[in-house]
C-alpha cells in the first residue's frame with residue numbers, strides 16, 4: 558500500500574511531534590519551516606558567539622508526552638533536564654517565602670513542604686491547605702469559569718500568599734495576570750503541580766539549548782525515516798486541489814494527501830483565510846509578551862540555588878519574576894543569569910537598555926550581591942506574541958477541521974493546558990493520530 562504523504566507546516570514543538578509520530582507510522586512527511594532552526598517559540602538563538610534560548614523555559618514532570626517524544630527520538634530526558642522538587646524559593650532576606658516539596662509520596666510532599674515553609678504565617682499556610690483540599694474535592698475542575706483573582710477571593714486566600722505564590726505562579730504558567738486569567742486552566746496546572754504525585758510535580762530545567770532538547774533530534778529522526786525537511790521555507794499558500802493539498806513556498810509547490818498546519822494561530826490565519834474565513838477568524842486570540850533578560854557575570858559567580866523567585870514591584874522598577882543560574886545547568890554558561898518577565902507589557906515600556914539596568918539593580922538588591930548591578934554584558938530577548946492570553950472561557954479550536962485532510966496543531970488548540978510545550982506536543986500527536994486514522 559502506498560504511504561500517506563503529509564506536509565507539516567512549522568517545525569515548532571507541535572510540528573516536530575506531529576512529524577515524528579507520522580514518520581514512525583510509515584507516512585511520507587515533508588516538514589516546512591520558515592526559520593533556519595527548528596523549535597519555534599522554544600528554540601536556540603545565537604548571540605555574538607554565545608548560545609542562548611529565545612526565552613528561559615521550565616518543564617514539569619507531568620509533561621508526559623513531551624518526555625515520551627524526547628525519548629522516542631533517541632535522547633535521554635534524565636541527562637538533558639535537571640529535575641528539581643516543586644518549589645517557590647525567594648532569596649534569603651528578601652521578605653519572600655521558601656517552600657520546597659520534600660521527596661515524599663503525594664500528597665505528603667506538599668503537606669510537609671507547606672508545614673516546613675518559612676516566610677509564611679500560620680494563616681497563610683491554613684489558606685493554602687484550605688485551597689488545596691477544596692480544589693482536590695472539586696477534582697481540580699470548575700464548571701463555570703471565572704478569573705483566577707475571583708477564585709482566590711472565593712477561597713479567602715491571604716494577601717501575602719497571593720502576592721508570594723498564587724500571583725507569580727499564575728503569571729508564570731498562564732502568562733496572564735490573575736485578574737484576567739482563566740481559573741479553570743489555572744486549576745488544571747495546579748492539579749499537575751501542587752496536586753500531583755511527587756515526580757509529576759517536579760520542575761525540569763533544560764541543561765541544553767531548547768532546539769537540542771527535542772526539535773533538532775526530531776528533524777534527524779524524520780530524515781532517517783525517509784522524511785524531508787525544508788528550512789527557510791515560508792509557506793505562502795495552501796490550496797485544495799481535488800482530494801489533495803498543494804503547498805506553495807516562494808520557490809516550490811508540491812501536492813500532499815494531507816496537511817498539518819502547526820504554526821502559531823496568527824501565522825495560521827493567512828493560510829486559512831482563503832480556505833475557511835470562519836476558521837481563520839476563530840484563531841483571533843489576544844497575545845501576551847514574555848521577556849528574558851540574560852546577564853553575564855564573571856564565570857566564578859554562582860547563586861545559592863539554581864532558581865529563585867523574585868518580588869516584582871513596578872513602583873520600585875523591579876520587573877524580574879524569576880532568576881535562573883544557567884551556569885548550574887551547563888558549565889559552558891558559567892556566570893550567566895536569565896531573568897524572566899512574563900506578561901511583560903509594562904516592563905517593555907522602559908525600553909531594553911533601561912530594563913536591563915533595572916533588572917541588574919533588582920538582582921543586586923534581592924540577592925544582596927552588589928556586584929550583580931554591573932554585568933559584563935546583557936541581552937534582552939522579547940517574544941511579543943509569546944503565548945495567547947489565557948482568559949476565562951476561551952474557545953480553542955480542535956485539531957480536526959471541517960476540511961478533509963487539513964489538521965491544526967499548536968499550543969492554542971483545544972486542551973486543558975495553557976500555551977505550553979506539553980500542550981503543543983499533545984496537539985501534534987493528536988493531529989498525527991487524525992491523519993493516520995483518515996489515511997489516503
Ligand SMILES: Cc1cc2nc3c(=O)[nH]c(=O)nc-3n(C[C@H](O)[C@H](O)[C@H](O)COP(=O)(O)OP(=O)(O)OC[C@H]3O[C@@H](n4cnc5c(N)ncnc54)[C@H](O)[C@@H]3O)c2cc1C
Pocket residue numbers: 566567568569570571572589590591592595596597598599611612613614615616790791792793819820821824825847848849940942943944966967968969976977978979981
Ligand atoms: C519566552 C517564552 C517562554 C516560555 N516559557 C514556557 C515554559 O516555561 N514552559 C512551557 O511549557 N512553555 C513555555 N512557553 C510556551 C511554549 O514555548 C510554546 O507554547 C510552544 O513552544 C509553542 O509551540 P508550537 O509548536 O505550538 O508553536 P511555535 O513554536 O510558534 O511553532 C510554529 C513554527 O511554525 C513556523 N512557521 C510559522 N508560519 C510558517 C509558514 N507560513 N511556513 C513555514 N513555517 C512557518 C515558525 O517559524 C515556528 O517555527 C514559552 C514561550 C515563550 C515565547
